[in-house]
Amino acid sequence: MMVLLAGIPSAAAGRTVWGWNWLGRRPWAFTLLLISLVSLVVGSINPAFFQLSNLFDIIRGSVVQGLFALGVLVVLAAGSLDVSFTAIAALSMYTITNAVLDFTPGMPIAPIFLAGATAGILLGALNGLLVLGLKVPSLIVTIGTQYFYRGLLLTFVGTALIANVPASMEMFGKSELISFQPEHGMRAALPTFVLVLGVAAVLTWWLLNRTLLGRATYAMGGGLGIAERLGYNVATMHVFVFSYAGMLAGVAGIVHVSGNRLANPFDLVGSELDVIAAVILGGARITGGAGTVTGTLLGVALVTLVNNVLILAGIPNTFQKVVVGAFIILGGAFFVVRRP
Amino acid sequence: MTTFLEVCNLHKRFAGVHALRGISLLIERGEIYHLLGENGCGKSTLIKIISGAQAPDEGHLLIEGRTYTKLSPIESLAAGIETVYQDLSLLPNLNVAENIALTEQLVRHGGKLARRLDRRQLASTAARALSAVNLPVDTPFLTTQVSALPIAVRQLIAIARAIATQARMVIMDEPTASLNRREVERLIGVVTDLRSRGVAVLFVTHKLDECLAIGGQVIILRDGQKVLNGPIHDYGKRELSFWMTGRHLEEARYRNAPCGREILLSIKDLQRKDAFVNINFALRRGEILGVTGLLDSGRNELALALAGVRPAEHGIIALDSKEIMLRTPADAIHYGIGYVPEDRLDEGLFLDKPIRDNIIAAVLGRLIGRFGLLDGRKCDMLAQSVVNDLQIATPDVWRPVQSLSGGNQQRVLIGRWLTIAPKVLILHGPTVGVDVGSKDTIFRIIQRLAAEGLGVVIISDDLPELLQNCDRILMMHKGLITHTFNAENLSERSLYKALINENGHMGDT
Numbered sequence: 035m036m037v038l039l040a041g042i043p044s045a046a047a048g049r050t051v052w053g054w055n056w057l058g059r060r061p062w063a064f065t066l067l068l069i070s071l072v073s074l075v076v077g078s079i080n081p082a083f084f085q086l087s088n089l090f091d092i093i094r095g096s097v098v099q100g101l102f103a104l105g106v107l108v109v110l111a112a113g114s115l116d117v118s119f120t121a122i123a124a125l126s127m128y129t130i131t132n133a134v135l136d137f138t139p140g141m142p143i144a145p146i147f148l149a150g151a152t153a154g155i156l157l158g159a160l161n162g163l164l165v166l167g168l169k170v171p172s173l174i175v176t177i178g179t180q181y182f183y184r185g186l187l188l189t190f191v192g193t194a195l196i197a198n199v200p201a202s203m204e205m206f207g208k209s210e211l212i213s214f215q216p217e218h219g220m221r222a223a224l225p226t227f228v229l230v231l232g233v234a235a236v237l238t239w240w241l242l243n244r245t246l247l248g249r250a251t252y253a254m255g256g257g258l259g260i261a262e263r264l265g266y267n268v269a270t271m272h273v274f275v276f277s278y279a280g281m282l283a284g285v286a287g288i289v290h291v292s293g294n295r296l297a298n299p300f301d302l303v304g305s306e307l308d309v310i311a312a313v314i315l316g317g318a319r320i321t322g323g324a325g326t327v328t329g330t331l332l333g334v335a336l337v338t339l340v341n342n343v344l345i346l347a348g349i350p351n352t353f354q355k356v357v358v359g360a361f362i363i364l365g366g367a368f369f370v371v372r373r374p
Numbered sequence: 375m376t377t378f379l380e381v382c383n384l385h386k387r388f389a390g391v392h393a394l395r396g397i398s399l400l401i402e403r404g405e406i407y408h409l410l411g412e413n414g415c416g417k418s419t420l421i422k423i424i425s426g427a428q429a430p431d432e433g434h435l436l437i438e439g440r441t442y443t444k445l446s447p448i449e450s451l452a453a454g455i456e457t458v459y460q461d462l463s464l465l466p467n468l469n470v471a472e473n474i475a476l477t478e479q480l481v482r483h484g485g486k487l488a489r490r491l492d493r494r495q496l497a498s499t500a501a502r503a504l505s506a507v508n509l510p511v512d513t514p515f516l517t518t519q520v521s522a523l524p525i526a527v528r529q530l531i532a533i534a535r536a537i538a539t540q541a542r543m544v545i546m547d548e549p550t551a552s553l554n555r556r557e558v559e560r561l562i563g564v565v566t567d568l569r570s571r572g573v574a575v576l577f578v579t580h581k582l583d584e585c586l587a588i589g590g591q592v593i594i595l596r597d598g599q600k601v602l603n604g605p606i607h608d609y610g611k612r613e614l615s616f617w618m619t620g621r622h623l624e625e626a627r628y629r630n631a632p633c634g635r636e637i638l639l640s641i642k643d644l645q646r647k648d649a650f651v652n653i654n655f656a657l658r659r660g661e662i663l664g665v666t667g668l669l670d671s672g673r674n675e676l677a678l679a680l681a682g683v684r685p686a687e688h689g690i691i692a693l694d695s696k697e698i699m700l701r702t703p704a705d706a707i708h709y710g711i712g713y714v715p716e717d718r719l720d721e722g723l724f725l726d727k728p729i730r731d732n733i734i735a736a737v738l739g740r741l742i743g744r745f746g747l748l749d750g751r752k753c754d755m756l757a758q759s760v761v762n763d764l765q766i767a768t769p770d771v772w773r774p775v776q777s778l779s780g781g782n783q784q785r786v787l788i789g790r791w792l793t794i795a796p797k798v799l800i801l802h803g804p805t806v807g808v809d810v811g812s813k814d815t816i817f818r819i820i821q822r823l824a825a826e827g828l829g830v831v832i833i834s835d836d837l838p839e840l841l842q843n844c845d846r847i848l849m850m851h852k853g854l855i856t857h858t859f860n861a862e863n864l865s866e867r868s869l870y871k872a873l874i875n876e877n878g879h880m881g882d883t
Contacts, residue, residue, distance in 0.1 A: 247487045249468070249476055256465035263427060263463050265448035265480055267487065274487075323467035 061317025062329035064368055068315075068361060069336050072343075079347040086214055087222035088343065094224070096338045097293070098123075098302075100231045100331060101286035102309040103316075104238045105279030107330045110313060111242065112275040113255035113322025114172035118161060119283040119309070120302040121183035126153035127287030129191050131297040134200045143202040143292075147230075150288040151281045157183060158280015162273035172276075180303070187299055196297040207292035227289050234282055239327040241278075251275060255323030311358060312337040315365050336361070378403045378543055378574050379424070379455070384433035386419050393419045394430070395598040401543060404569055406590030407576045408606060412618055412809035416598040417578050421545050425457035426450035438542075448485035451477060456541035460548045462532040466521035471500035473520050474535045481539055503538035504531075507564050526557040533564055536573075543574040550584060554668045554835070555873070562588055580809065582611050594618055619811045628817045628842050629861070631825050633661035637695070638829040639798055644689035649675035650853040653689065657798065657829040662820065664840035664861065665833045666873065667850030674716070676850070677802045677833045681713030682706035693797065707736055712791030714784075716803035716833075722787045723775050730757035730771040732786050737793045760789035764819060781812020788819060798829045805839060817843055837869050849873065 077083040102119050109116040130149050134141050161179055165172045199207075206227065213223035242248035250271055253261040262268050291297045316333025318325025337358060344354050379401040386394040394416045401407065411417050422428040424435065429444035436442075437453045445453070457463075464473050475496045483489045501511040507530045509515070520528060529549060536544045546565075550558045565575050565588070579585060585592065585606055592609065594602035594617045602609075602617045609617075636659045644653035650672035657663050667673045679686040682700040691698055698709050706713060715721040724732055734741060734753050741756065743749025757771040764785045768778060775786055784804065791799055801820070805813045820843055824830050834840055840847050841861055849857040849872055857872055 244491050244493075245487075246476075246479060246483065246489045246491055249472060249491060250487050252467060253465050253476070256467040260461070260463045260465060263425070263447055263457070263459065264465075264477055265446075265451050265485055267448075267485055270487065323465075 062326060062332050064365065065316055065329060065332040065336055068365075069332065069339060072336070072339055076343050076347045082219075083343060083346050085219050085222070086216070087220040088346075090222045090224045092335065092338050092342060093228055094293070095342055096331075096334050097225075097228055097231045098286045098290045099305070099309055099312060099338060100334045101234055101282045101289065103313050103330050103334045104234055104327065105282035106309055106313045107316075107318055107325050107327065108238065108242070108251060109172070109275050109279045110318045110320065110322060111255050111325050112251045112271065113258060114165065114272075114275065115310075115320075116161065116172065116176045116276065116279050117306045117310070118157075118176040118180040118183060119279055119286075120304070120306050121180040121187075122154055122157045122280050122283040123287035123290065124299060124302045125157065125183045125187040125191070126150050126284045127291045128187060128196075128297050128299045129153070130288070131196055131199055131203070131291055132191065134203075135196070135198075139200055141200060141202060143206045146200070146203060147285060147288055150284040152284070154280040154282065154284020154287075155277045156280070158277040158283070159273055161280065162276035165276070166269055166272045180306075184303055191299070193299055195299075197295075199291055199295055199297055203288070203292040204295050207295050225293065227293060230285060230289055234285070235327055235331060238282075242327065247271075247274065252323055255319075257323075308337055308341075308358075309334075311362050315361060376403050377401070378438060380436035381420075381424070382434050382436060384420070384423060384430045384435075386416075386423065386428070386430050393598050394423075396433070397595070397598070397600055399593060399600070399603070401574050401576065403542060403574050404572045405574055406565065406569055406588060407574070408585040408588070408590060408592045409576055409578045409595070410580075410582075410585070410592060410614065410618055411595035412811055415595040415618075417595055418547075420595070421457060421547065421576075421578060424450065424455060425545060446485075448481065451539060451541075452481050452484070454540065454542035455545065456536035456539055456543070457545040458529075458532045458536065458547065458549065462528050464520050464528055464532060467519065469517045469519055470504075470523075470531060471497055471516040473531055474503050474538050475499040477535055478539045499538050500534070503534040506537050506567070507531075507534050509534065526553055526560070529553065529557070529561060530564065533561075533568070537568075541573060543576065544568060545576045545578070547578045548580065549577065550579070550581060555870075556668075558584065582614055585614075586611065596620060615810050618809070626842075627862075628821050629662060629844065631660070631821070633824065633845050634659035634827065638693065640690075640692045640695075642690040642692075644676075644679065644686045644691070646675060646679055646684070646686045646688075648853075649684075650679075650850070652854055655848060655855065655858075657831065659829060660824050660827050661846070662824050662830045662832065662844045664844035664847035665831060665850060666835055666837065666840055666847060666869075668835075668873070670852075671850040672853040673833050673850045674802070677713070677800055677831075680706070680711065680798075680800055680831070681715075682711075683713070707794055710794060710797040711800065712736075712794060712796040712798070713800045714787050714791060714802060714804060716806060718783060718787050723783060725776040726774050728772045729761065729766070729768060729775055729778070729786055730754065732775050733757045733760050733771070733790050733793060736790055756793060760786075760792060763792075764789050765815065779809075779812065781808045781816065784808055784812070784816060785819070788816075792823075796828060798831065799823060800831045800833070802833045803836070804832060804834070805836065813839075837866050837873070841866055841869065 105119055106116060127150065130146060130153065134146060161176055164175045209226040210223045211226045211228060213221065215221045242251060250261070250266045253266055254268060254271055258268060290302065312333040313325065313330050314320060315336055316325065316329035318330065340357050341354055344357065345351065377400055381397060381399040384394050384397045397420060409417055419428065423430050426445035426447040426449055434441055434443045435445065478499055479492060479496065497516060500516055504511045509527065509530055520531065549561060553561065568575055577585065590606060592602065592604065592606040592614065593600060596618065637656045638659045639657040641653055641655050645651045653676060665673050665676065675684065678684040680700065682703045682705045685701050691700060693709055700706050730753060734756055738748065741748055741752045743752065754771065761768065761771055766782050766785045768782065775783055778786065804816055808816065820830060832840060832843060841864060844861040847859045847861050847869065848855050849859070859869065
């Protein structure tokens, strides 16, 4: 048997450098490399970059995108695509804020989150059922439902900005986990809602790596027909992955309203590509079957970093898109090369 | 012996086609079965019903005394039936341990997915199953992604999965199609071991020689009915192929015409790094030249170089005494070199497109009519003439290629290359996955093309096929041409001996 196996490591070693191989098996390390690179460049141009308030700002700015990205990760790992999550978030956050203000203005934050998650699960499940029932590619179904959910929101629920959000949401958005006031420089504060992303990340990691559901998700992404033959219930799995992405989107919507203390029905939709880009930069494959929670979070951090701090290096806002675009192509090329 | 599975009077119809017409079978534990039959005889439908991928229209299955009118994949697995399809059903993005042992946990939980993954159990189950097929059980191997492993190892991993789920019956669909002879011998060893553990093994295959070497019971289907069932050693190869096809096929040499004298294609010092070196040969007009060797001998790479897919780096290729460069497939087409790939499904055919579009694909430039648009009538006429010429069995040229049988698909592909009026035709594994009857037709076409003056190169590991068709056979080993045989009066035995001697161990069969 050793004869059969003998060819593998030697053949691989002949063609690739060891360090390259090591990096190849850990796509997140590549993302981390890009993050360090950007930080060093920006920091050397403008030393003001290296302060706690910037770090906290990036974390704060990553929460909503991060929640979206974890959902996209699960859908991508299962070999599907979802672009309706921003519309799910917008529809559920605006509807729920409106309903709470109209009927129970004193509602505490926990049931509001529960409502957001439930609405997201229902809208996501509809995605899954449509993909399953119509046998239409998920990209097409979710482009359709993105329009559909957004149209419903703007036609039947409302188009007006809500500036006075429920008290519990405002409180939650304002509350701080830690704050820090240096002698010179800006006050740095980490909002409590960062914990939501932390909980979601741990939950997603646990689901993907420690349950049969998680293995089934990757199995589907590796080959749908094969997974079906091996006895995985792919019908249930379709509904599960889209519902899970929907749930995280619903929660992200509530965080978005709380953090901004504002419910704008025109928000969020349009940022899908940013999120998908972050997940891909984190090492997931657009064709499915791969991706990790760590990588995804790093990908989100990278995109947020580029979007927020390049201004410190004197690079104009509009040019940030060029940088993100270049990173995606670079990352894509890297991930293609590293795979045998 | 005890009965494991009883198949009772199964019927299955697909849109007017009666694929199974009352099949009944008995599968005993600890016995080996060979399910034979031409493409379209109902073999794959039968195994899909047993493995739970399809439901029968009539009839039922009796597994260890329990009656099922239909099965789901998970029920079939839970009943102890493991099916290793031709693609091995391995998930390329998961690691070795997961591929082997996840199914076992899935079956234990009755297919329910909202369960914790038992990672310790996963590793120990996988290690136990791997040791049964003599593969390493260390953690680096357990955590290797399956996509990084060679096909022979993947085959054993698929069998290890069957062992891990404690399967009592293993179905293997053409397990040896992509293995070399030595790997086949290993596989047979593992199967014999399974049998001694009381597992029933059902092979689905085209290779009669292997069935006869393995032994056991034979089941032959024809037109959806069982026509033969008994110990395989009671029958000879000729009888088996008679029962499969319903007609007597000659095993004689197809090659009977002499080849021309004029040199058509000459190859000098052709080289490509890590693939082949020092390749020299000449192909004459009307000659059929065979190239064989083991999988890593460089024969496939040589074929791809001549087709311009993966060009050679050094050396001279001359066609009609003029030096030519083959850098892309388009170059090869330009000089009149046609290449029929081994994997016609992935590399050759547009499966869901009509036969017509598949045939005309290489010569669109010549079919242009007014305004630079394709001339539909010219296209139809060309496609129809190829269909008539090669006797492709189809009512019209508008059917999708995937509606044809393997042999007819192969003829469409050969027909496409005939439209470029080729000087040289390179056929890579021309009858892989093609049944006995269609083989006969394809061989006759090859002979006819040579008689018309084409130079034909057949790259294949099917030794009888080469002996029946070629003038000369080149044997490759580690990138070099080591022997040139005159195929006339050469025995399969001596050719096989040369093949395995090159691989470093003596021929003992």
